Amino acid sequence: MKAAENKRAVSVGIFVLIGIVILVTGIMVLGGQQKRFVKSIRVNAIFDNVGGLQAGANVWFSGVKIGTVRKIQFYGNSQVEVTMNIEESSQQYIRKDALAALSTDGLIGNKIVEIVGGSTKAETVEDGDILHAKASLNTDEIMATLQENNNNLLRVTTDAKKILDEVLKGKGVAGAVLRDSTLSNRFKNTMANLQAASSSAAQVTKSLSTASGSLNQFAAKLNMKGTLANDLVSDTLIVRDLRASTARLRDVSNTASEATDNVKKATEKLNSSNNAIGSLLNDEVVNRDLKSTIHNLETSSQKLDENMEALQHNFLFRGFFRRRAKEEAKQKAATAAASPDTNLKK
Missing domain, CATH: 2.40.30 (Elongation Factor Tu (Ef-tu); domain 3)
Structure with a gap:
């Protein structure tokens, strides 16, 4: 009887010990965690x-x-x-x-x-x-943000669907372009014109680039020593001479301008009938009178010649003209005689 009770006590003690070990181990594990x-x-x-x-x-x-x-x-x-x-x-x-x-x-x-x-x-x-x-952010805030984003996405999708429906029905500019062939052709022509304009702009840009290169070459020539362009830019003596020449040219130009003004004034006077030369050039009455006077002078001269011829044949003046003729002959002979001696002395 006692042996059975001792055996039972030992078994209970072992189970209690195992339980205590498990409890301590669990406590240690949980405490470690x-x-x-x-x-x-x-x-x-x-x-x-x-x-x-x-x-x-x-x-x-x-x-x-x-x-x-x-x-x-x-x-x-x-x-x-x-x-x-x-x-x-x-x-x-x-x-x-x-x-x-x-x-x-x-x-x-x-x-x-x-x-x-x-x-x-x-x-x-x-x-x-x-x-x-x-x-x-906590989970609720994240979900609220996601929900708001979903609502925004839904609105955007709905709006996009409405726009596509309107376009497919031919409404608006996009719908008209898709369904109206005339408008579509105009749109194509507009795009072609834009492309042509873009090509022209590219050519202009290329021309500007070429011009820029030319300017660079010109600038390089200006910086090249010994050239006229560099001397004009850097040599102060040439600049001073150019300034002096410019001043002389300015004086000559002023003189020419004054001469032109004088010629203009003289021309105005010649075109005016308030002076003798202007009257001779412009007044027909004066010209006619002058012509008449010249004609009268010619007539008078002719008559004078006839009168002189008549006087030469008149017996009263015939001796005078003969003496005058003899004196003229003597002067000619003396002149002819003096000419050979002068030539010999030379």
Whole structure:
């Protein structure tokens, strides 16, 4: 009887021992996952909305799990303070200017806290420090944004369908172009004209490029020493001579202008009948009188010649004319006699 009871007691003791071992092992495993048996510091973060974050959630830094959420409580009027246990071994990598942000473990996983950022110029966090929270979109906001985008896309699709229906019915410019052959031909002609204009513009551009090259060549010639163009640009003596020549040309031009004015004035006087030469050139009465006077003078001269001829044959003046003829003959003979002696002396 006692043997059976002892056997039963031993079996119960073994089962109890196994249960205790399993319990201790579970506690150790869960404690290891929750970082319960690791030295840690306490860091806080204040959020406007934790989006369903719970105590025991993991804390990540650069993709590595460094702690867990210890406590969540309200802070102030409507904010939430999250207390986190961070391993001391990770303390040296987290700076005081780092940010705490809410994220998810996977696409649709549990909420976690992710510590991001931080510069090397800032000091490392200490026990009891408060990190700034980084605003992030929660799932509801993302779904609301997606819903709004879907509504906008639906409106755009509906509007595009209406426009295509109007075009297929021949309404509007696009519909008229598609259905009206005349308008379509005009549109083609317009495009052809635009293409021709574009070709002309390309030719003009090419011409401008050629002109630019010519200008560059001309500028190069101007810069070439020893050429007339370079001398005109750089030689001050030539420039001074050109200025002097220009001044002389200006004086000559002024003189010519004055001479032209004088000729013009003389011509005006010649065309006027207020002077003798103008009257002779322009007044027909004066010309007629002058012609008559010349004719009378010729007639008088002819009559004078006849009178002189008559006097030569008159016995009263016949001796005078004979003596005059003899004197003229003597003068001619003396002149003829003096001519040979002059030639010999020479």
